[in-house]
Amino acid sequence: PVVLGIESSCDETGAGLVREGRLLGHAVASSMAEHARFGGVVPEIAARAHIHALTPVVEEALAGAGLRMSDIGAVAVTTGPGLSGALQVGVSGAKGLAYALGVPLYGVHHLAGHVAADTLAHGPLPDPCVVLIVSGGHTSLLLVRDLARDPIVHLGDTLDDAAGECFDKVARVFGLPYPGGPAIDRAARAGNPGAVPFPRPLTGPRDDPYAFSFSGLKTAAARWAESRTAGGLPVADGAASLQEAIADVLTRKAVAACAAYGVGTLVVVGGVAANSRVRALAEQRCAAAGITLRVPPLGLCTDNGAMIAAVGDLLVRAGAEPAPLELSIDPSAPLEYAALHPVAAV
Ligand code: ATP
Ligand code: MG
Ligand code: FE
Numbered sequence: 001p002v003v004l005g006i007e008s009s010c011d012e013t014g015a016g017l018v019r020e021g022r023l024l025g026h027a028v029a030s031s032m033a034e035h036a037r038f039g040g041v042v043p044e045i046a047a048r049a050h051i052h053a054l055t056p057v058v059e060e061a062l063a064g065a066g067l068r069m070s071d072i073g074a075v076a077v078t079t080g081p082g083l084s085g086a087l088q089v090g091v092s093g094a095k096g097l098a099y100a101l102g103v104p105l106y107g108v109h110h111l112a113g114h115v116a117a118d119t120l121a122h123g124p125l126p127d128p129c130v131v132l133i134v135s136g137g138h139t140s141l142l143l144v145r146d147l148a149r150d151p152i153v154h155l156g157d158t159l160d161d162a163a164g165e166c167f168d169k170v171a172r173v174f175g176l177p178y179p180g181g182p183a184i185d186r187a188a189r190a191g192n193p194g195a196v197p198f199p200r201p202l203t204g205p206r207d208d209p210y211a212f213s214f215s216g217l218k219t220a221a222a223r224w225a226e227s228r229t230a231g232g233l234p235v236a237d238g239a240a241s242l243q244e245a246i247a248d249v250l251t252r253k254a255v256a257a258c259a260a261y262g263v264g265t266l267v268v269v270g271g272v273a274a275n276s277r278v279r280a281l282a283e284q285r286c287a288a289a290g291i292t293l294r295v296p297p298l299g300l301c302t303d304n305g306a307m308i309a310a311v312g313d314l315l316v317r318a319g320a321e322p323a324p325l326e327l328s329i330d331p332s333a334p335l336e337y338a339a340l341h342p343v344a345a346v
Pocket of ligand 3: 302
């Protein structure tokens, strides 16, 4: 069947259509601009924006795929983690559609969506693979087997901030516009990545090889910025050096995990996977280590509905039990399984 995926966990409203692993069409609307003057996502504004965007985004995805509402054979929706008001809009809309069309409904974990995004560009994931999820709210190294059936093993997670959060917060200190990640990426092009010796947290011989920490790096960058206000802040150098430190730590640990677990494929996903230096360094280090690297195209790295449809499609094909219509949101859902509702053993 054609699976419609709906995403509304943060400030992007996404709808995507997937059948048998193939992306048929998708559309994304963002309320990013409405949050810019507050320097971060305002939950109430995000929730209201989803209400306005949901129907147009579903219609746009259908039009792009040359399909009609009646072609939809299943609906998958992000039930968490994310902002509760925002999630509620997507889940309510998905329930209404599933009920009206008489098709099964699936509750999907947002981060499993980020992982599945790569399958739309590069085909089924090998079993096992190591996945580095780097996004606005999460930074984790995972061992993934069958995404639709098996539990996801966490090799390591961030102990404090996510990598994306570090980009966003340091960008603010540097006086760069919101959202910070893309702004730092742009500013870094004109800078020297070796200009500021920022720390490489948790890379010592006695540190957990797969855990991350970015709050110290954020503080180091803020201190550096404060110390430079007198002569004018060399933002490009700061941005390039911060980006280098983050990319170095992320790719070093991810490649080490592949080697330690004897896994031949690394998949890098989430918004920060859009970062040009993370992509380049991952490419370089994987090539040197004989590891196959998979990174989704830019438009599938940040939040979208196609990735949620991709998980729904995997669940349908695995014969997973659909969610009941009383499916509820789970704003702080831990990443254990791709489906966020009880899945009958298959
Ligand atoms: P989560 O997925 O953890 O719930 P989220 O959905 O808000 O969080 P994503 O949409 O996956 O996060 O990614 C957004 C994050 O990606 C932001 O922190 C943003 O700054 C970062 N990001 C996007 N593009 C880039 C880039 N080119 N370089 C660095 N960071 C980037
Ligand atoms: Mg976003
Ligand atoms: Fe996300």
